[in-house]
Amino acid sequence: MDTRNSRYARSRARGAVKPVIYVILAIVAGLAIASWIFIIKPHEDLVSADAGGHPSTPVAASQQAAPPVNVEAMSINDLLSEARKAMNAQRVIAPAGNNAFEFYLKVLQxxxxxxxxxxxxxxxFPFAASNVEQVINQRDFNEAEREIDLLAKVDPANYTLTILRSKLDAQRKTLDEEQQKQLDQQRQADLAAQKAASEKVAADKLAADKAAADKAAAAQAALLAQQAKAKQDEAAKERATATADTGAGTASAGGETRDPMPIASIRPRYPTSALRNGQEGWVDVQYTVNADGSVSNVSVVQAEPRHVFDSAAIEALRRAKFSPAMRDGVAVAAQQQKKIEFKLSNQQ
Known part of the structure; x- marks a missing residue:
């Protein structure tokens, strides 16, 4: 009797346990289905997507260009549905106004x-952070800042944000340095071009000045040569004319040409004082023999001793008679110079 009661009690206990197990299994299954629908399924869809199967894969331009939607007018279910669509299309955090992050944040709002x-x-979050890193590497800094701000709304204390901001600052600094380097290179190229242009202008001006100077020098040399030739021609012409005139005059006149000649020896009187004192000397006299043979313009050029024999020499020349100078048979006046000596030996 006791054994039957014990078996019956155990049987009833087993019957009471089964409904509880079913309930627990149903709850677990419901949670699994919900997780599959709202979390796992979107992620698996992302992994199996044709564009690479990973949210970190660069998003195609057509997907990035999805237009923004009016999230304010959507219900929570609509927002969750749009979020799943965005995840399937790899619009995790971009473009602005039409991405999964903004839909989920609006749901939480x-x-x-x-x-x-x-x-x-x-x-x-990790996939979105990877997307932000790609945007930073592409140097789309404004978009990177927008995405970092979205990440900060989800987990502001996450150390990944610090890393992303550091990378953003570093890329900005690198870009600034590259731009500054390009500006410096462009400035140096401009300065080099300006210097080359200035040097070319200076060289062209120098060459032009040299060419002008050479041309002027050549013209001056040609002018001097022309003038010298003209002078030579004029001189040759004058010589030819003079020769012709001389030949013609000689041929027409045919007379004698000679200097004046004294008719008799010129014997000056020896000064008495000089004779008494035993002085000797000489006087260099200049005079003109006129066309009639007379003498005029007698003057002492030099004497030794001075003023002793001057008067005697002048008087002697005034008394002298000359045969006048002849030019082509015509008597003409001519000037002469003669040295008259006074020697005691000639007085004995």
């Missing part, structure tokens, strides 16, 4: 305790 949106944001 409307329903702060929504676990689906919170879990999705936490799960997709």
């Amino acid at each position: 409307k329903q702060p305790g929504n676990q689906t949106a919170a879990d999705a944001l936490r799960e997709t």
Whole structure:
């Protein structure tokens, strides 16, 4: 009797346990389905996407260009649906106004305790951060700042944000340095071009000045040569004319040409004082023999001793008679110079 009661009690206990197990299994299954629908399925869709199967894969331009939607007018279910669509299209955090991050954040704004949106944001945070890093490497700094601000709304204390901001600052600094380097190179190129242009202008001016100077020098040399030739021609012409005139005059006149000649020896009187004192000397006299043979313009050029024999020499020349100078048979006046000596030996 006791054994039957014991078996019956155990059987009833087993019957009471089965409904509880079923309930627990049903709850677990429901949670699994919900996780599959709202979290796992979007992620698997991302992994199996044709564009590379990973949210960090660069998004195609057509997907990035998706137009923004009016999130304010959407319900929570609509926002979650749009978020899943965005995840499937790899619009994790871009473009602005039409990406999964903004949809999930709007869900949390409307329903702060929504676990689906919170879990999705936490799960997709690394993929979004990878997308931000790609945008930074592409140097789209404004877009990178916008995406970092979205990440900060999800987890402001996450160390990844510090790293991303550091990379953003470093890329900006690198870009500034590259731009400054390009500006410096362009400035140096401009300065070099200006210097080359200035040197070319200076060289051209120097060459032009030299060419002008050479041309002027050549013209001056040609002018001097022409003038010298003209003088030579004029001189030759004058010589030819003079020769012709001389030949013609000689041929026409045919007379004698000679200097004046004294008719008799010129014997001056020896001064008495000089004779008494035993002085000797000489006087260099200049005079003119006129066309009639007379003498005029007698003057002492030099004497030794002076003023002793001057008067005697002048008187002697005034008394002298000359045969006048002849030019082509015509008597003409001519000037002569003669040295008259006074010697005591000639007085004995």
